[in-house]
Structures are given as structure tokens and as C-alpha cells.
Amino acid sequence: MHKLYILFLVITVLSIFVSGGSPDSSWATDLLLHNSLAWNDPPIQYWLSGFHHNPYGDIIILSPGAGLDHHSFDPQVLPLVIAGYRVITYDPRCQGLSQWSNPVAKSNCTITFDLMLQDMNQIFSSLAISPEKQVIQAGLSMGGMLAQQFSKVYPNRTKALIAMDCGTNEELLPWMQYYLDTPLGTLIADDNNTSFNAILNTSNRTLVRQEIYNELSLSGDAEIVKAMKACASAVSNDPGFTRLQIPELLIYGQLDSLTNASMIEWYARDQANPHISLISIPSAGHISSLDNPSAVNQALIQFLASI
Ligand SMILES: *[C@@H]1O[C@H](CO)[C@@H](O)[C@H](O)[C@H]1NC(C)=O
Ligand SMILES: *[C@@H]1O[C@H](CO)[C@@H](O)[C@H](O)[C@H]1NC(C)=O
Ligand SMILES: *[C@@H]1O[C@H](CO)[C@@H](O)[C@H](O)[C@H]1NC(C)=O
Ligand SMILES: *[C@@H]1O[C@H](CO)[C@@H](O)[C@H](O)[C@H]1NC(C)=O
Ligand SMILES: *[C@@H]1O[C@H](CO)[C@@H](O)[C@H](O)[C@H]1NC(C)=O
Ligand SMILES: *[C@@H]1O[C@H](CO)[C@@H](O)[C@H](O)[C@H]1NC(C)=O
Ligand SMILES: *[C@@H]1O[C@H](CO)[C@@H](O)[C@H](O)[C@H]1NC(C)=O
Numbered sequence: 001m002h003k004l005y006i007l008f009l010v011i012t013v014l015s016i017f018v019s020g021g022s023p024d025s026s027w028a029t030d031l032l033l034h035n036s037l038a039w040n041d042p043p044i045q046y047w048l049s050g051f052h053h054n055p056y057g058d059i060i061i062l063s064p065g066a067g068l069d070h071h072s073f074d075p076q077v078l079p080l081v082i083a084g085y086r087v088i089t090y091d092p093r094c095q096g097l098s099q100w101s102n103p104v105a106k107s108n109c110t111i112t113f114d115l116m117l118q119d120m121n122q123i124f125s126s127l128a129i130s131p132e133k134q135v136i137q138a139g140l141s142m143g144g145m146l147a148q149q150f151s152k153v154y155p156n157r158t159k160a161l162i163a164m165d166c167g168t169n170e171e172l173l174p175w176m177q178y179y180l181d182t183p184l185g186t187l188i189a190d191d192n193n194t195s196f197n198a199i200l201n202t203s204n205r206t207l208v209r210q211e212i213y214n215e216l217s218l219s220g221d222a223e224i225v226k227a228m229k230a231c232a233s234a235v236s237n238d239p240g241f242t243r244l245q246i247p248e249l250l251i252y253g254q255l256d257s258l259t260n261a262s263m264i265e266w267y268a269r270d271q272a273n274p275h276i277s278l279i280s281i282p283s284a285g286h287i288s289s290l291d292n293p294s295a296v297n298q299a300l301i302q303f304l305a306s307i
Contacts, residue, residue, distance in 0.1 A: 027053065031077060032089070037122050042109055044119050045097040046070075046090035048127075050081035058159065058304075059129065060136040061088040061120065063143030065165070065287065066231060067199055067216045067224035069096025072140060075293030076300065083301050085136075088127075092143070093119055094226060095219040111226040113149050113234040120150065131157060136304070138162035140289055141259075142231050145169050148242045149234060160247040160307050162300065165286050167262045169234055170241040175258070176232035184229055188222045195224045202256065202286035211290060247275040249303040253284030253291055277303060 030052045037044040047070055050057060060080060064072040070089035080087045091098040093116060094109035129135070136159050139147035144166030151158040152169070167173045172180070179187060196216050203209050216224060248270070252263040260280070267278040279299040284291035 027078070027081065031081065035126070037119070037126060040119065040122060042093055042098055042100050042105070044090060044093060044123065046088060046123050049077045049087040049089070050084075051086050053081060054084050054086050057084045057086045058136055059086045059088065059133070060138055060162075060304075061090075061123075061147075063090075063116075063120075063137075063139030063146045064092065064095075064215075065139075065141030065143055065199070066227035067095060067196070067219040068141075068143075068212070068287070069215045069218060071096075071211060071215055072287060072289055076289055076297055079297045079301065080304075083304065085304070088123065090119075090123060092116055092146075092227070094223045096215065097218065099219075099223075107222065109223065109226075111223070111230040113146060113230060116146055116230075117150060117153065120146075133157070134159035136160045136162065138164070138300075139166070140164040141166050141286065142227055145231055145234055148244075151244055151246065152242055155244070155246070158244075158246055160249070160304075161244060162249045162251065162303070163263075163266075164251040164296070165253055165256050165259050165263075165288055167235075167259055168242050168266050170236050170239055171262060171266075172232065172235045172237075173258070173262060176228075176235065179225075179229045179232040180235075184226065187225050187229060191221055191225050193221050195228055196221050199224070199286070202258065203291050204285070205291060208287065208290045212287060243270065243273070245273060245275075247303070247307040248273060248277070249299065250276070250278045251288060251296060251299055252278075252280055253286055253288035254280045254282050255284060256286045256288065258286050275307075279303075 031049045032047040062073040069091040100106045137147035137150050144163035148169045151161045250263050252260045270276050281288040281292045281295045289296050
């Protein structure tokens with residue numbers, strides 16, 4: 001298992017002991033169980049947690065950011081399972097382990113929001129989750145935009161939206177214009193690890209930077225650029241595109257200059273939704289789930305308990 005994950009697992013289990021609870025050792029056999037959509041192009045890898053312990057628990061799917069993978073949510077998985085949820089984590093197409101190993105096929109991998117929604121639906125149907133079943137859509141950065149997209153396209157299948165460290169899908173953030181205007185080949189040729197380093201640089205913590213570095217390295221520079229272009233291309237210029245009437249939790253790292261201001265604007269704009277809340281995570285940059293897991297977990301669990 002992953003180093004960082006084991007660290008968070010130990011911390012969580014210890015904190016339960018300290019608080020007087022009695023952790024069930026069989027949890028360990030119900031966490032991050034690996035599955036694959038082997039027939040998909042590319043094959044999508046996903047992980048199930050809590051499906052045995054919480055057979056009737058709400059399902060929450062966590063989508064990671066551009067170039068990142070399911071390990072971005074390692075610190076969230078066990079606390080959500082303990083709180084009674086079934087958790088799906090996965091590596092988005094062309095990222096993490098959801099890639100072809102053949103270099104030609106790998107470099108031919110395509111990222112669009114439509115394809116990522118298709119992949120997500122494939123995960124649901126492989127788990128026999130019927131279209132009538134509402135899921136909780138959560139995601140960070142690109143994943144937060146994808147969660148919004150799902151909520152918009154399938155309003156009746158979404159119980160709640162949790163958007164972390166991302167803009168709304170109706171606002172082109174300043175960095176996006178260049179990715180939108182420039183052809184993909186030029187973007188990749190000119191990038192020279194700029195996107196990689198920009199994402200890496202959003203955390204100051206050594207252990208977190210190591211984790212981000214590992215995740216981005218698995219994806220590779222070109223795939224990160226493709227994912228960033230997919231984000232820019234997913235923005236609709238229809239103001240009101242993502243006005244949702246479901247419970248929404250917006251979470252931002254206080255130090256995340258990429259999204260902190262736009263999440264505050266988003267919240268202000270959507271005050272008409274009585275079910276929206278906004279939480280800022282102290283001492284966290286863009287990947288708040290890793291930078292300050294305990295504050296993120298507390299925000300998630302409080303919100304989920306309220307819906
Ligand atoms: C590249 O992708 C296209 C569209 O997905 C597919 O038709 C084609 O076979 C792929 N080429 C290679 C070399 O994998
Ligand atoms: C969603 O549910 C509402 C009310 O039940 C219904 O009127 C609407 O047609 C449904 N929309 C979709 C896209 O299924
Ligand atoms: C790429 O970045 C490296 C290190 O920052 C630099 O030395 C090199 O000149 C850059 N190459 C291009 C083509 O921009
Ligand atoms: C980008 O960074 C990766 C990982 O450090 C490295 O393997 C690769 O050579 C770098 N590419 C460029 C163009 O600097
Ligand atoms: C990342 O941060 C380091 C030091 O904090 C800085 O030297 C470097 O230029 C930054 N790189 C990017 C791409 O922002
Ligand atoms: C957003 O983050 C930047 C960089 O850490 C910081 O300077 C700025 O004050 C933050 N803005 C808000 C509204 O928190
Ligand atoms: C990283 O450290 C610099 C310098 O101490 C600080 O200004 C910045 O806000 C920090 N950023 C994050 C994301 O922690």
C-alpha cells in the first residue's frame with residue numbers, strides 16, 4: 001500500500017482509539033479494493049471502499065485533478081467509510097494507472113469531459129448502480145469541474161455536489177484562455193514541464209510535494225497538458241450553466257491563489273441556493289485534501305451529515 005496512505009490510516013485509527021471508539025480491524029479488508037474496466041480505451045482503474053461494511057450507505061465518488069490520481073484522496077477514504085459511506089476513487093483516463101503501457105497508444109490517449117463522464121458511467125454500470133440511484137459527486141480542481149458537469153448533465157442522479165479547489169464551469173479562469181486558444185500539439189511541445197511544476201508548486205509541504213510529484217510523474221507532462229486543455233474546453237459561456245438546486249459544498253485552500261477568489265465569488269453568486277456552503281481550509285494550497293486532510297475531512301463529514 002501507499003506510504004502516505006498508511007500514514008493517514010495510522011493517524012485516523014489512532015485518533016479513533018484516543019476518542020474512545022473501537023475500530024474494527026476488518027475495515028482494512030474493505031478499503032481501496034482494486035477494480036478495472038479492462039475493455040475500456042484506455043482501461044480505467046478504480047477502487048472501492050466501504051462497500052461491504054456499508055452496503056446501504058450513500059455512494060460518494062471522488063474525482064482528482066489534472067495529472068493527479070486517486071491517491072489525492074487517500075486521507076479522506078477511511079474517515080468517509082467510518083462515517084457510513086461507500087467510496088469510489090479512480091484514476092481519470094490517461095492519468096495515473098488508467099493508461100495503456102504501449103507508448104504509442106499512451107500518447108494517443110484522449111481527454112475530454114464527455115469521455116470522462118462516459119468512463120464514470122461505465123464504473124457505475126459495472127457496479128450495477130442503477131440510473132435511479134443518486135450519488136454524491138465530489139472532486140478537486142479538474143475533478144471538481146467534472147463533478148459539476150455530471151451534476152448538470154444528470155441532475156436526477158446527483159444527491160449533492162462537493163467542489164474542491166476549482167472554478168465554476170461557467171468561468172474561464174485566467175490561465176485557461178491560453179490552453180483554450182492554443183492547439184494541443186503546440187501546448188505539449190511548448191510546455192517543458194511548466195504545468196507539471198505549477199501544480200507541484202501549489203504545496204509547500206515536503207511529504208505532500210513528494211506525493212504530488214509521484215502522481216504527476218505517472219501521468220506525464222503531455223497528459224497533464226491534455227487534462228488542462230480539457231478543463232478549459234469544458235467551460236461554458238452560459239452564465240447560470242451550473243446553477244444547481246442540490247446541496248453544494250465548496251471547499252478551497254485558503255492559500256490557493258488558483259481558485260480561492262473564484263470559489264468565494266461562486267458562493268456569493270449562488271446564494272439563491274439555500275443548500276450551498278463554503279469552507280476555507282487553513283494552511284492549504286491547491287490540493288487541500290493532502291495539504292490539510294483533517295480540516296477537509298471535518299468539512300466533508302459535517303456537510304454530508306447535514307444532507
Ligand atoms: C488513436 O486513437 C484513435 C481514436 O481513439 C483510434 O481510432 C486509433 O486506433 C488510435 N491509434 C493508436 C495507434 O492507438
Ligand atoms: C428529473 O426529475 C424531474 C422530477 O421528478 C423530472 O420532471 C425530470 O424530467 C427529470 N429529468 C431528467 C433529466 O430525467
Ligand atoms: C526547458 O526548461 C529547462 C529548465 O528550466 C530549460 O533549461 C530549457 O531551456 C527549456 N527548454 C525549452 C525548449 O524551453
Ligand atoms: C519533466 O519532468 C519529468 C519528471 O521530473 C522529467 O522526467 C522530464 O524529463 C521533464 N521534461 C522536460 C521537457 O523537462
Ligand atoms: C516553484 O517554487 C520554487 C521555490 O518556491 C521556485 O524557485 C520555482 O520557480 C517555482 N516554479 C514554478 C514553475 O512556479
Ligand atoms: C488567495 O491565495 C493567495 C496566495 O496564497 C493569497 O495571497 C490571497 O490573499 C488569497 N485570497 C483569499 C481571498 O483568500
Ligand atoms: C509557501 O510558502 C511561501 C513562503 O513562505 C508562502 O508565501 C506561501 O503562501 C506558501 N504557500 C502554500 C500553498 O503553503
